[in-house]
Amino acid sequence: MESEKKRVLSASFNITQQLHAAFSEIKEKFEDHLTSINENTNEIQANYEYLCELDAKMEKINERLDQIQMFLGSHGFEAEEKPVFNIDPLTKSEQEVFLVLYTLDGTKDHITYADVAKRTGLTEELAMGYIDSMIGKGVPINRQHRQHRTLLKLNPYFRTMQTKENILKLDQKTLL
Secondary structure (H helix, E strand, O other): OHHHHHHHHHHHHHHHHHHHHHHHHHHHHHHHHHHHHHHHHHHHHHHHHHHHHHHHHHHHHHHHHHHHHHHHHHOOOOOOOOOOOOOOOOOHHHHHHHHHHHHHHOOOOOEEHHHHHHHHOOOHHHHHHHHHHHHHOOOOEEEEEEOOEEEEEEOHHHHHHHHHHOOOOOOHHHHO
16 A cells, blocks of 8 residues: 555656646747747837838938928929829730830821821721820820821820830830
């Protein structure tokens, strides 16, 4: 009976030691996790402070720009309003007509529907229809009427912006 008690106490002691070891391991993992959370929190706080500093500097720059703009305005200088182009997507055929307008525009003062038709293989009426459609979609094409002919020219600012930014999102397949 005495040996039975010793065996039970020994088993109980072993279980207690195992539980103690398991809890110590869990505690150690929680402490590591807590340390990681604290480090991340410190990093987030440092980034937030840096962003606040940047925001304050940006605000100062904006104030300075406003002062410069007011100074220039009081001395006869006016800010140039640049147009914003909101253009609906063009069909593949409209893109081809646009490219003809775009490339010929740089070589001549103005071009005609006949020039566009000749370069695209379309009839003048069809070229006219595509150009009207492009104008309806927001492409700024200037038309002048001289000596019973319609002369076409892209808005120069739009032409420059198209070169820089590909406003019409022309794809490589159309360009080939």
